[in-house]
Amino acid sequence: MTRQKISDEVWAVLEPLMPTATGRSCPWTDHRLVMExxxxxxxxxxxxxxxxxxxxxxxxxxxxxxxxxxxxxxETLLAEVQKQADVAGKIDWVVSIGSTIARVHQHGATLPRHTGGSAESQESAGRAAPDHAIGRSRGGLTTKVHLVADGRGRPLGLVLTGGNTADTTMLAATLDDICVPRGGLGCPQTRPDRVLADKGYPSKANRAWLRARGAAATIPERDDQIAHRRKKPGRPIDFGAHQEERYRGRNVVERCFNKLKQWRGIAMRSNKLARNYRAAICLTATLIWIKTDLINTA
Known part of the structure; x- marks a missing residue:
């Protein structure tokens, strides 16, 4: 077998976390071979x-x-490897948020969505989102992956929407998906120290939401916002040289997307259900976490 993704080192981390066949009439076949x-x-x-x-x-x-x-x-496997990285002090809590588009293959767009089909048929499809996280944008039928990555470019949380959803409306939901369990007692870590975002997220509502949760923000203003403030003077956003230096680190989320999209099943969505496409991203993200940190700390 060539080009293995589940190497001996990766499996040493994954094996203790795998589900057991409790309550099944017959045991599962080899988990490692199936995951490969x-x-x-x-x-x-x-x-x-x-x-x-x-x-x-x-x-x-x-x-x-x-x-x-x-x-x-x-999701449980991803949370467990994130917990191990957090215990080892390997998570950088200066996070970056962004989004990317995945074209939906015709095989993944066959179930009825809210734009067509009865309510009964939509409910029987068994999906979490009423549109399967498929929307019509300039690129046709697309899914948008909203993702927050830690300072070293590993996925911390993600939300799927249709490709026609505006980034700025999804900042709170994406950051709320961060939930890294503690190694011992205590609530999971959900609040980053600082959030880096591009000009798709500079709304007042987003800044207020981050302030309310004690998270610092490094988000530049758009040109139209600057022009509006000049006509109606208000308090300017602090985005001096020190903020520009911090903002250079925002590209880690783009590098995270590059890693995910090296997997062709992620770059183009062929899954009918949004939950299964999310599961595929979680599988990929789990392997990214293990290969970048946990193998070296084992």
């Missing part, structure tokens, strides 16, 4: 039916991925 098959599918962007037989039956691999997407296993 899932990684192959999303790395190549191939259909489930094209997963090579060396990983096992494609239908069994899909069913396990779908089951874990439904019961939250993928």
């Amino acid at each position: 098959g899932m990684a192959w599918k999303f790395r190549t962007g191939a259909p489930w039916r094209d997963v090579p037989e060396r990983f096992g039956k494609w239908n069994s691999i899909y069913k396990r991925f779908n089951r874990w997407a439904g019961d939250g296993t993928w």
Whole structure:
């Protein structure tokens, strides 16, 4: 087997975190082999039916991925590796927020959405969002991934919407998705020290929301906001040389998107359900966390 994503070092971190077959009539097949098959599918962007037989039956691999997407296993795995990184002091809490677009393949846009179909058919589709996080933008049918990354470019939280959703409306929801469990007693870490964002997020509501939660903000103003303040004088936003120096670090979220989109199944969405597409991103993000930090600290 070549080009493994689940190496011995990665599996040493993952194996203790994997679900057990409690209550099942027959034991699961090898978790490692099945996860390698899932990684192959999303790395190549191939259909489930094209997963090579060396990983096992494609239908069994899909069913396990779908089951874990439904019961939250993928989010749990991501939270556990984030917790281990936090215990080791490997998380930089000066975070960056941004978004990226993923084109929706025609195979992923076949379920009825709120733009068509009855309410009963939408409910039976079993999705979390009424539109499957699919929207029509200039690029056609697209999904937008709103993501917050730590200062070293690892995903901390993400939210999926249709591609026609404005970035500025999703800042609070995306940051609220941060939930890193503590190593011992105590509430999970949810508040970053500072938030770096581009000119897609400079609304007054976003700045007030960050102030209320004690998080500093490094967000430049748009030209129209500066021009408006000149006509109706108000308190200027502090964005001097020290803020410009901090703002240079915002590109870590773009580098995080680059890592995720090296997986073709992430760069182009073919999953019908938003929960399954999110699960694929969580799988990829888990491997990113392990390979960048936990292997070196083990």
